[in-house]
Amino acid sequence: MMKKSLLGALALGLATSTSAFAQTEIQWWHAMTGANNDVVNKLAEDFNASQKDYKVVVSYKGQYADTLNAGIAAFRAGNAPHILQVFEVGTATMMGARGAIKPVQEMMKEAGEKFDPNAYLPAITGYYSTAKGEMLSMPFNSSSMVMWINKDELKKAGVAEIPKTWPQVFDAAKKLKAAGHDTCGFSNAWASWANVEQFSAWHNIPMATKANGLDGFDTEMKFNSPQHVKHLQNLVDLQKDKTYDYSGRDSKSEGRFTSGECAIFLTSSGFYGNVKANAKFDWANAPMPYYPDVQGAPQNSIIGGASLWVMGGKKADEYKGVAKFFTFLSDTDRQAKLHQESGYLPITKAAYEKTKASGFYEKNPALQMALIELTNKEPTENSRGLRFGNMVQIRDVISEEIEAALAGQKPAKDALDTAVTRSNQILRQFERTVR
Amino acid sequence: MEKRAHISGWTLPLLLILPQMAITVIFFYWPASQAIWQSFLREDAFGLASEFVGFENYVSLFEQPEYYRAMVTTAIFSSLVAFFSLACALLLATQADKNIRGGQAFKTFLIWPYAVAPAIAGVLWLFMFHPTLGTLSKPIKAIGIDWNPMLNANHAMTLLVLSATWKQISYNFLFFLAGLQAIPKSVIEAAAIDGAGPLRRFWTVIFPLLSPTTFFLLVVNVVYVFFDTFGIIDAVTGGGPAGQTTTLVYKVYADGRLGGDLGGSAAQSVILMIIVIALTAIQFRYVERKVQY
Numbered sequence: 001m002m003k004k005s006l007l008g009a010l011a012l013g014l015a016t017s018t019s020a021f022a023q024t025e026i027q028w029w030h031a032m033t034g035a036n037n038d039v040v041n042k043l044a045e046d047f048n049a050s051q052k053d054y055k056v057v058v059s060y061k062g063q064y065a066d067t068l069n070a071g072i073a074a075f076r077a078g079n080a081p082h083i084l085q086v087f088e089v090g091t092a093t094m095m096g097a098r099g100a101i102k103p104v105q106e107m108m109k110e111a112g113e114k115f116d117p118n119a120y121l122p123a124i125t126g127y128y129s130t131a132k133g134e135m136l137s138m139p140f141n142s143s144s145m146v147m148w149i150n151k152d153e154l155k156k157a158g159v160a161e162i163p164k165t166w167p168q169v170f171d172a173a174k175k176l177k178a179a180g181h182d183t184c185g186f187s188n189a190w191a192s193w194a195n196v197e198q199f200s201a202w203h204n205i206p207m208a209t210k211a212n213g214l215d216g217f218d219t220e221m222k223f224n225s226p227q228h229v230k231h232l233q234n235l236v237d238l239q240k241d242k243t244y245d246y247s248g249r250d251s252k253s254e255g256r257f258t259s260g261e262c263a264i265f266l267t268s269s270g271f272y273g274n275v276k277a278n279a280k281f282d283w284a285n286a287p288m289p290y291y292p293d294v295q296g297a298p299q300n301s302i303i304g305g306a307s308l309w310v311m312g313g314k315k316a317d318e319y320k321g322v323a324k325f326f327t328f329l330s331d332t333d334r335q336a337k338l339h340q341e342s343g344y345l346p347i348t349k350a351a352y353e354k355t356k357a358s359g360f361y362e363k364n365p366a367l368q369m370a371l372i373e374l375t376n377k378e379p380t381e382n383s384r385g386l387r388f389g390n391m392v393q394i395r396d397v398i399s400e401e402i403e404a405a406l407a408g409q410k411p412a413k414d415a416l417d418t419a420v421t422r423s424n425q426i427l428r429q430f431e432r433t434v435r
Numbered sequence: 436m437e438k439r440a441h442i443s444g445w446t447l448p449l450l451l452i453l454p455q456m457a458i459t460v461i462f463f464y465w466p467a468s469q470a471i472w473q474s475f476l477r478e479d480a481f482g483l484a485s486e487f488v489g490f491e492n493y494v495s496l497f498e499q500p501e502y503y504r505a506m507v508t509t510a511i512f513s514s515l516v517a518f519f520s521l522a523c524a525l526l527l528a529t530q531a532d533k534n535i536r537g538g539q540a541f542k543t544f545l546i547w548p549y550a551v552a553p554a555i556a557g558v559l560w561l562f563m564f565h566p567t568l569g570t571l572s573k574p575i576k577a578i579g580i581d582w583n584p585m586l587n588a589n590h591a592m593t594l595l596v597l598s599a600t601w602k603q604i605s606y607n608f609l610f611f612l613a614g615l616q617a618i619p620k621s622v623i624e625a626a627a628i629d630g631a632g633p634l635r636r637f638w639t640v641i642f643p644l645l646s647p648t649t650f651f652l653l654v655v656n657v658v659y660v661f662f663d664t665f666g667i668i669d670a671v672t673g674g675g676p677a678g679q680t681t682t683l684v685y686k687v688y689a690d691g692r693l694g695g696d697l698g699g700s701a702a703q704s705v706i707l708m709i710i711v712i713a714l715t716a717i718q719f720r721y722v723e724r725k726v727q728y
Contacts, residue, residue, distance in 0.1 A: 065693055072695075076482045093695055097481040239586075248585055249673060255568055393694035396674070404677035407586045422501075429495075429696060432486075433479040 026056045026321045027081035031067040031306070033060070035273060036141065039342050047328050054321035064306065065392065068093070071311070075100050080311040082322050085140060087306045088127060089391035092213065094309050095136060096389060096434035102310040102319065104326065105135040110316070111323035119330070119348050123300065123374035127385035128307050131215045138326050142305040142345040143270035144370035145190070145198045147289060151282040153181070153263035166289045169264060170234065173243045176263050185243040186264035189251045192398040193304060194266050195231065196223050201383035202288055202373075203227060204299035211381035213388045217431045221423045223398075224416035227294055232405055232412040239406045246406050249399040268304060269370035272343040285369045287376075299383045301373035303345070345370055389430025394423045467708065473701035480695040492702035501678055502686070502703075509682040512595065513660035520600045520656060521649065524607030529637065531608075532615045542612065549605035553663060557670030560598035584672065588679035591672045595680055598671060599664050607652050614648035615641070654718055661711055683707050 032040050037060060044056040061067040064087035071084040086094055094101055108115035117125065117135050128137045147169075149162050154172065157179035163169040173185025188194040200207035206222050213219035238244035245262070247253035257265035258278040266288060275283055290297040310322055328334070335351030338344060340360055346352045352371060355361065361368040377383075388394055398419050405415035474492055478485040496502050531541050548556070563571045566583050575582045584590040618641060626640045642649075665685045668674060674681035674689060681689070684707060691700025 069692060072480050093480055096479060097483055099483045100481040246586055249675065253585075259568070390694050390696065393690065393696070396689065396693070400675065400678045403586060403675055407588070407676060409677065425495075426694075426696075429477075429699075433477055433484065 023055045024053060024317055024321050026054055026083065026318065026325060028056055028058045028083040028085075028308075029061045029067055029071060029081040030058060030085040031061060031064045031087070032085070032141070036342065039338065039344075043329065043338075047325055050328065051324070054324060056321075056325055064090070071309075075311065080313070082311060082314055082318055083325075084309045084311055085306050086137070086309050088304055089386075089388075089395060091128060091137070091307070092217070092387045092389045092391060092430070095130075095387065096217070096430070100312050101136070102312045102314070103134060103136045104138050104310055107310055107319050108323050108326065111320045113320075113323035113327050115323075115327075119350065121345075121347060121349055121352060121374070123379060124303055124345060124347055126379060127303050131211070137307040137309045138329065139303075139307045139347045140305070140329075140344075141270070141342075142303045142307075142347065143268045143343075144301045144303050144345075144373050145194055145266055145288055146269045146285045146369045146373065147287065148257050148265045148267065148271065148275060149284045149286055150257070150260060150263035150279075151284055153179075153260065153281070157181075157263075162284065162286045163264070163289060164287070165292050166231070166234070167292075169289045170238065170243070173238065173264060177241070177243050181261070181263060183242055184245040184256060184262040185238070186266075187245050187247040187253075187256060187262045188266035189247055189254050190267065190304075191246070191249045191402050192395045195235070195402060196228065196398050197386060198288060198301055199228065199231060201302045202290055202299055203294045203297040204380055204382050205294070206382045207386065208388065211384060212386045213427075214381070214384055214386075217389060217427070217434055219388065219427060221420040221427070224413070224420045227291065229413045229416055231291070232402065232416060236405050236408070236412050246403070249396070269345075269367075270305070270343060272366055275366075285366045287369065287373050298373075298376060300376040300379055301370070302383060302385055303374065305344075340364075340367070343367060345374075388423075388427060389434065390426045393426050397422045397426065470701045470704050470708070473697060474705045475698075476701075477698045480697070488698070492698045493706075496699060496702055496706075501681070504678065505681050505683050505686045508592075508680060509661070509684075512592065512599075512664075512680075512682055513657055515592075515596045516599045516603065516660045516664070517653060517656040519596065520603040520607055521652060523600065524604045524652075525611050525645075525649075527604065528608050528611035528615055529641075531612060545608050546605045548601060549609075551602065553602060553666035554670045556598050556602045557667040560594060560601070561671050564594050564597075584676075586676050588676055591676055591680050595664075595668060595671055598667050599660065602667065603656060603659055607656070610648050610652055611645070614645045618644050650718070650722060653722070654715055657714060657718075658711060661707065683710070 028040075028044065030037075030040050040058055044058045048055050059081075061070040064085075067084070068086050068090050071080060071086070074080045080100070105115065105117060117129075117133065120135070120139070124139045124142050125135055128139060129135050151162075153176060154162070157172070157175040159172045159175055163172045169186055177185045197207060200212075200223060205225055205227055206212065208219045208221045208223070210216045210219040235244050239246060247256060247262075247265075251267060251271075254265070254267055254271055254274065256262040257267070257271075258275060260281060269285070272285075287298065288301065308326075310319070314322075330348055332348060332350040332354055335346045335348050336354045336358075339346040339351060339355060346355065356368075401415040401419035401422075404410050404418075405412045410418075475487060475489060476485045477488045477492070527545055531538060531545065535541070551559075561569075563569050564575075564582070564584065566572055566585060572582045581587075582590060584594045622640055622644070623636055626636045631639065661682075662684055664682065665688045668680060668682065668685045669688070672680045674685050683703065687700050687703045687707060690696045690703065694700075
């Protein structure tokens with residue numbers, strides 16, 4: 001195996017060295033590790049083998065934040081890559097830098113590449129489009145938040161059905177705790193993404209004004225509504241005896257589900273591969289829970305993950321290569337295969353339909369869950385997506401205040417009020433830099 | 436009669452100090468002046484638009500309660516780490532300085548942790564003390580402590596102090612050991628003949644003679660805690676819970692690199708620079724007087 005790929009690389013090297021004169025190099029900086037890194041490499045390899053004029057060169061630049069910073073630093077130094085993978089919370093930062101980026105839709109048009117924005121899943125592209133619907137970046141790895149369930153433990157605790165609503169989850173967690181899960185009835189990763197961002201969209205309540213920032217950078221946070229406060233207060237109450245137990249701001253504690261400690265765990269649908277490989281019990285995933293007394297809930301979820309941004313100031317010929325690569329990426333068969341193998345969401349409607357028609361989801365219902373949530377209802381202005389400047393910082397602020405409430409330092413209402421005030425300051429700061 | 440070499444003209448002396456000057460200018464004065472300049476600007480992350488805003492970044496910084504909290508956290512964190520890393524290293528060095536079997540091996544092992552990158556040190560400790568996965572958190576829980584650094588600030592701080600201290604002990608150990616070996620045996624033997632016990636010998640003879648090393652290490656350790664610990668903080672707590680382990684340097688990193696607020700971050704680093712210069716000056720002015728060279 002090793003030898004074969006080595007030979008392949010050698011052959012590729014020979015092939016490229018002879019045709020180096022004619023080839024245009026396309027730099028693609030990404031943040032994927034492990035199995036996802038192999039996907040990126042394979043895509044580039046396949047594309048390079050499929051034609052002779054362009055060569056996609058991939059480089060790993062560290063975690064999401066590192067990759068974004070590497071791209072920014074390179075842009076400032078005048079040698080940005082052609083394609084930069086940016087996580088969803090970096091979207092506003094990229095959008096704000098109009099001189100630094102090339103909108104995907106505009107680039108496709110200029111390159112004369114066939115491109116129909118309606119071919120893509122609106123639940124996904126909406127996050128990366130302007131208010132008018134112009135696609136700014138190409139979705140790459142998308143996921144959403146789902147509830148992971150340890151069916152064996154639920155059965156042992158006497159919970160007959162997978163809970164659908166938050167009150168049912170609380171009940172189930174109490175039963176789980178009584179049945180011996182005394183350190184964790186239920187939990188979630190990504191404190192802010194779960195309890196504020198997804199929570200708002202799923203209950204069709206605004207996280208902020210101006211369609212959560214999609215309609216303008218003069219957006220103001222509103223996530224201290226009675227519903228938000230009530231949910232956080234519930235978590236605070238349950239934290240006291242660990243019926244709910246906090247698992248941090250990121251995904252580092254996802255192991256609490258696979259180890260069996262937490263039998264109900266909300267995290268990314270991208271957790272699939274890990275669960276499949278490591279969970280030694282009967283598992284399933286389900287839609288996020290909701291409060292039945294909130295009108296219109298559940299609405300639809302929003303995505304997470306990353307998209308590919310095209311950097312500005314490159315040659316027309318190079319953009320042509322990028323456009324060809326994006327067409328290659330959007331190909332129905334390729335998308336369907338990518339989705340089924342890697343667990344990423346398909347970005348085109350055709351790829352979703354094709355996978356559905358093939359009966360794939362009957363055998364792998366876990367892979368469809370995020371799509372069911374995303375397309376549950378026609379998105380409203382509260383559930384199309386989020387666009388906040390300096391969102392990375394805002395997420396930290398929100399998580400900090402959630403932690404303060406859970407640790408009993410301040411009431412839930414105070415914590416969310418403070419988080420809103422602090423986030424608004426950050427938003428105003430950002431607004432002034434993009435003007 | 437003292438022999439003196441006379442160098443005529445300025446060319447040679449200038450040439451000789453030029454490399455050192457170049458290094459200082461390129462690696463210190465230039466970035467420092469850039470930081471000062473940037474602290475007066477408001478800029479987007481890509482540097483496409485920048486605006487001179489005077490002291491606005493500083494003003495908004497001092498309006499944040501979080502900034503004052505970071506100052507207090509830094510004071511607590513740095514005194515704890517400096518004290519424990521110096522104390523433990525001194526204890527280990529005095530013990531390793533004795534004639535014991537396998538002394539060389541001990542010394543080598545004690546120096547090893549210094550070769551570990553701060554972030555890796557952080558992750559190692561994080562795994563050991565992780566509330567649910569950690570090997571050491573189980574015994575802690577068994578003795579009745581509800582160990583949870585993810586929500587309990589004191590636990591998080593303990594964990595940070597442990598890992599930052601552990602990381603720095605080797606360095607201090609090395610210098611203390613060298614310092615101990617430089618103390619003439621005759622002085623200690625003289626004290627012993629006069630009837631001073633080991634403890635008394637240590638406090639009245641060895642410790643004062645070691646004071647130049649201790650002083651040097653104090654300065655170095657304070658600078659270490661102020662600047663080099665953000666890797667550990669990032670890996671272990673990410674500044675949490677609720678921002679209660681966010682030190683000044685971690686806030687610089689979080690606001691600038693993660694948050695993209697370059698002006699505010701630059702203003703913070705300028706303030707940090709002033710604090711460290713002031714601290715070092717105080718140490719040299721007041722503590723050094725008590726040091727016997």
